Amino acid sequence: MKHSLNILFLLAAITFLTGCWDKRELTDLSLVSAIGIDKGENSKYVMSFQIVNPNNATGGLQGGQGGDRPPVTNYSVAGNNLTEMSRHASTKISRELYYSHTNLVVVDEELAKDEGIVKILDVFDRDTDFRSTATIIISHGNKAKDFIKALTPIDKIPSNKVNKTLQFTEKQLGEHMKTSVQDVIKCLTSQARHPIVSAFRLKGSPQKAEKMENVQSTAPEATVEADGLAVIKEGKLVNYLEGKTARGVLWLRNKIDRTYITLQLKHERHSVTYDVIRQKTQVSAKLKNNRPAISVHIDVEGDIGEIGVPVRLEDPKVLNHIEKMVSQELKKELKHTIDVVQQNKTDVLQFGDAVYRSYPGIWKKIEPKWSNQYFPDLDVDITVNAYVRRTGLRNNPNILNHKEGRS
Template identity: 30%
Template sequence: MIKKMSLMICLLLLSGCWDKSELNEIAIALAIGIDLIDDEYVVTAQVIVPSELSQNGGTGNSQITMLKAKDKSVLGAINKVTEASPRAIYPGHLQILVFGETLAREKGIVETVDSFTRNWEVRSDFFIAVAKDTNAEEILKVQTPLEIAPIHMFYSIQQTAQNSGKSVRISLIEIAQELEKVGKQPVLAKVELKGDTKKGASKQNLEGINPEAHLNMSGLSVFKKDKLVGWLEQEDTVNFNIITNHLKSTVDTVSCPKEGNIELRINKAKSKLKGNVINGQPKIDMNIKLSGNINAIACDIDLQDENIIKELETNYEKQLKASMLKTIKKLQDEHHSDIFGFGRTIYENDPKGWNKIKDQWTEELFAELEVIIEVEATIKNTGITNNSLLGNVKD
């Protein structure tokens, strides 16, 4: 980690952004947490400790430190953090911005997003997450074994979204655009603190093989306008990514014809939506095409039989369709939030129809929306062995 952070500072020097004296005057912020406590914004900045990243080696203390301040406005709290630091806070290499749950639910995030988008020093490629059941400060305090917390969260969101589809990578510019879209509600990544939260902030969390506390980045946070209204877990998050064409890869299981199941690696998914309004009633037609390979088999099956492959594809199509309808129903009944952009699809396909229903969309008509789903699944590769090894073992 020390080598990695030292390399990052060297790259900053080589980039020509600052000279040596300027680097000595700034504090590089890797993470910022924003909470709401007693109707005040509390900003926590996690910054690099330069002395711990020197080529001669540090003292063995933490490579990052926390600075905190509060104010009636986001900018006021950020300014106070800078005033409390011997160095100017530089956000140009921010990895993660975390909102506390109370702030996201009660105040909303628009003021913070607007403030950050107007800061020319802030790059827009960091990720944003919402802390579930806790505040942002507690999340940033957690000691993580492989990477410091900001880098851990950044790469965890990136890898979870890319390899399993169980999280979402939302940057500053993307959430700013989502907040302005017609007929679509925003989402952000979700972060949870699991385990012994008191020990998570101590060095003890790094000393054992199994950390007492850890951060979980799967799932997503659901918004209505700029306020948090709920959460989605892993299966629903994968469905969201499929519907919105953000899925890169995921692993799922499908039932075998008789008993047991097969694990599939889905590596391609394409969603097409069409929407219109007929006699005042909105309707969405959805076509999902997926393809993937067989990863593992836990049943006695003949993969050389084309009919068997077709049956597996049909089983998976039915299974995924049922799962998607369940996810959509959850958003309609529990959260009343159109995160899929069904309203935007109607707006683009049938603008006249949309103008007639837009005022009743999220509160009334979205809850009653009929969604017709068609799924086409293709298994392209069965692996290096044609048949299941399970049959040979049983014999």
């Protein structure tokens, strides 16, 4: 009896086994690592696919013909919508396009300005194979297909190079930000939040960038570089933020990890470098004259990275003076960033979220008018407390003091 029950149980369990009915062989798939979308000439769009060549993407140069082959292959297809282009790609590619490994979407600057990115993102949001965590960037000054074709040294897969660059520069410099397709979609569904997307530029000749000779050189003639933040409003590209203005956005959003601030000491510009090692930004909302206002409080800690003038860093008065200069310089930088985004009526600082958290009832009334009426005139109060934690191995720059004595 017990034996019969075991057999019956095993037979019942078989009905729940799915087997390999939906298997996909690697030899039948084209792994798409990046997608580029341009504005077409005779069609609405041009879609470019960066497809990984598995045999060439692993290991170093092996000599012979195999080592001279690129790690990726690129194809471009014209069409009136992204689904159409994906299907028509079958006329050029002998394998099924597989999007689960796609980690980069490149949008042409001209397309982002004229038509916007809403229709493009709708396709990616619906596709069951595509991962919405893929990074999205704007191709600044170049066609997306030229950017997609560019080969990169060190990182063999160009899409990986872009993602690693964004991760590294966000932590070390704070002027760029890694933004996913999912992040942009969330911002676009709000009337008060405006997405920011990192922009990249292809420096050098696009023709040379796609040649293997470019990456086999010790000094590549064409490179891809991060190039500021693109501001999106109502789904379209409206502006770029660069340098300290872009850094101010990340600072006010508490995204800064490491960066630096240069100061003027003894009437000599850039004579002190303050190396930021940690910071914390707190943004809160309050009511002022029955209107929303914002308070920003920042605590920043750093080390003395460089000194270009003779000073005695063991003197507490000197360090206190440097801390005050850091506070003043950072406050000035952040005020400039706020002025720029308020003039553009783009709340990339997400101050609206602070108002919503503190005053949800008021926010419900003002949300439709936030970007164009309330945000441009928003009163923002900034408080910065800076601290010098370390001065390096030497308190006194002996070399500079020696030169000062001789002169």
